[in-house]
Amino acid sequence: MKSWKKRLAACIACMVMIGGMTVFAAVQGGQENPLVTLGYIKDVFTKNMLQEADKKISDSKNEYEKKLDSKVTAYTEEMKKLQSTGGGNSSNGSVFSVVDLSAGQALLGSVGCEVMLRVGNAVCVSPGAPGLINTTTGATLDGGKALQQNHLYMMTIEGRSVKAQGGAVKLLVRGGYTIQ
Numbered sequence: 001m002k003s004w005k006k007r008l009a010a011c012i013a014c015m016v017m018i019g020g021m022t023v024f025a026a027v028q029g030g031q032e033n034p035l036v037t038l039g040y041i042k043d044v045f046t047k048n049m050l051q052e053a054d055k056k057i058s059d060s061k062n063e064y065e066k067k068l069d070s071k072v073t074a075y076t077e078e079m080k081k082l083q084s085t086g087g088g089n090s091s092n093g094s095v096f097s098v099v100d101l102s103a104g105q106a107l108l109g110s111v112g113c114e115v116m117l118r119v120g121n122a123v124c125v126s127p128g129a130p131g132l133i134n135t136t137t138g139a140t141l142d143g144g145k146a147l148q149q150n151h152l153y154m155m156t157i158e159g160r161s162v163k164a165q166g167g168a169v170k171l172l173v174r175g176g177y178t179i180q
Contacts, residue, residue, distance in 0.1 A: 096172040099179070101164035106180045109155040113175030115162050117147040120169035124153075125161040132160055 036045075096116075099107060106125055109115060114135070124131040126143035134141055136151040147153060147162060161180070162171065 099171045101169040106161045106163040108161040110176035113155045116172040118170045121165040
């Protein structure tokens, strides 16, 4: 009789263990907490994650390229503006450019443009007084008067220019200007 009780006890223990494992398996693989296989991770999950990462990288790259293109365009426009003023504009205001004029050509300077006659003969062209300010002497130079070599002149009013007389002229120029 003892063996029958032992067998019954062993059967009950097995049933409890099977029931417990069934409950455990049911909890682990449900809608809320699904079981994930290695094949799923390799074939589906990793592929989806890589595609998502590639998309984000591509989007970031496109955004960066657009920003870079707009910066390049703005810089190009700035350079075109500087080129249209004769290239004489310097960012720090301490660089002089050598400008050659032929007879009859004129350099029209913007306000603050500085000019020094190095070679040749040139005159001030101005519709009114003062024409140019001679910063070397502190005097003014009216329209039609000749510039002195190695004197620094400043244009303090719009519409002032320096015109080459008789032949080739070399000027040192700092600031915005156009050649006419």
